[in-house]
Amino acid sequence: MTRPEPKPWISEIHAYVPGKSKSASGKPLVKLSANENPLGSSPAALAALAEAHVAADYPDPDARMLREAIAAVHGLDPALIVCGTGSGELLHCAVQALCGPGDEVVCSRYSFSLYPLLAQKVGATPVFAAPEGHGASVDQLLAAVTARTRVVLLDNPNNPVGTFLPPAEVARLHAGLPADVLLVIDEAYGEYVDPAHQSAGFALAAAHENVLVSRTFSKAYGLASERVGWVTGSAHLIDLVNRMRGAFNVSVSGQKAAAAALGDQEFVARSRNHNATERARLADAIAMLGNHGISASPSEANFLLVHFEGTVTASQALEALAEAGYAVRHLPGQGLPNSLRITIGTAESTTAVIATLRRLCGEAA
Numbered sequence: 334m335t336r337p338e339p340k341p342w343i344s345e346i347h348a349y350v351p352g353k354s355k356s357a358s359g360k361p362l363v364k365l366s367a368n369e370n371p372l373g374s375s376p377a378a379l380a381a382l383a384e385a386h387v388a389a390d391y392p393d394p395d396a397r398m399l400r401e402a403i404a405a406v407h408g409l410d411p412a413l414i415v416c417g418t419g420s421g422e423l424l425h426c427a428v429q430a431l432c433g434p435g436d437e438v439v440c441s442r443y444s445f446s447l448y449p450l451l452a453q454k455v456g457a458t459p460v461f462a463a464p465e466g467h468g469a470s471v472d473q474l475l476a477a478v479t480a481r482t483r484v485v486l487l488d489n490p491n492n493p494v495g496t497f498l499p500p501a502e503v504a505r506l507h508a509g510l511p512a513d514v515l516l517v518i519d520e521a522y523g524e525y526v527d528p529a530h531q532s533a534g535f536a537l538a539a540a541h542e543n544v545l546v547s548r549t550f551s552k553a554y555g556l557a558s559e560r561v562g563w564v565t566g567s568a569h570l571i572d573l574v575n576r577m578r579g580a581f582n583v584s585v586s587g588q589k590a591a592a593a594a595l596g597d598q599e600f601v602a603r604s605r606n607h608n609a610t611e612r613a614r615l616a617d618a619i620a621m622l623g624n625h626g627i628s629a630s631p632s633e634a635n636f637l638l639v640h641f642e643g644t645v646t647a648s649q650a651l652e653a654l655a656e657a658g659y660a661v662r663h664l665p666g667q668g669l670p671n672s673l674r675i676t677i678g679t680a681e682s683t684t685a686v687i688a689t690l691r692r693l694c695g696e697a698a
């Protein structure tokens with residue numbers, strides 16, 4: 334049969350696998366599987382969304398008002414910002430602009446599951462650097478760089494592990510890279526880290542030609558459904574991303590909601606504080622199950638990666654949590670068959686997750 338056939342490297346990939354929201358039997362579950370914001374969205378963003386707009390018209394192709402709002406909040410040059418259909422679109426653009434067959438894209442062994450797909454979609458080869466614990470190791474990332482490396486992708490904090498490389502370590506990684514290798518610092522969870530560390534990536538991107546920092550409105554800003562992200566970097570890199578991106582890539586509602594959300598930093602602070610409180614509560618409860626072989630990687634993000642190395646398995650915990658009404662992320666396809674990534678949800682969700690894990694271990698809830 335003759336039919337359109339993809340390039341050989343496309344035959345080898347699969348579609349991105351999103352977090353589940355239903356049990357195996359189809360029962361709807363509370364989603365702790367996609368790192369969404371349990372507080373929802375800023376009331377200011379919701380008000381902007383409710384405002385009528387003309388759906389028949391294309392959005393501003395340059396998202397000018399939104400870029401100016403981002404620049405004002407972060408002290409950046411609006412000309413050095415590009416907005417995208419989520420930060421995912423812009424990660425695609427960067428890799429697509431620089432890589433093709435024969436090139437290599439380096440990332441840590443456990444990092445965002447989209448990264449290898451970004452490389453494979455353009456015929457490049459993903460190269461996984463050995464981790465330290467489960468998190469990224471600067472030495473191993475640098476050791477994985479070869480003459481074929483075009484891009485190093487660093488999610489900081491890391492997804493699915495949650496670990497965070499402090500600014501000095503990221504600077505050391507950058508210093509060890511050849512000037513023609515792009516370092517992408519993916520800060521999708523950047524608003525959750527210590528505010529003192531939040532702008533170090535921007536400073537690195539402003540000072541060098543080969544650093545791009547990405548941010549998203551999908552996590553702490555609670556606007557995952559609107560699909561808005563952005564990058565900042567040198568004029569050269571911004572020009573490349575602009576050439577690659579979709580022409581009208583951020584909807585009118587997305588631009589309005591994101592700009593309004595930026596004006597409500599109180600909501601972002603509330604999201605960060607809620608996350609810190611509930612993450613500590615879940616981490617403490619998991620530490621108390623250490624005698625059952627259960628532990629969590631340190632996290633600065635809005636989730637915990639929980640490891641099951643005792644009699645209770647990750648599959649059993651996945652099933653018990655689904656039974657209790659919660660979907661979490663099992664990542665055997667990423668080489669983590671004994672771990673579950675659990676998004677920090679409402680206080681009620683944390684209580685239910687703790688009770689379920691304790692019950693599974695035979696401990697009083």
Ligand SMILES: Cc1ncc(COP(=O)(O)O)c(C=O)c1O
Binds near residue numbers: 421488560
């Ligand atoms: C590390 C990381 N980067 C980027 C993204 C993409 O987010 P979005 O395309 O919604 O901005 C995610 C989403 O989960 C993520 O975990």
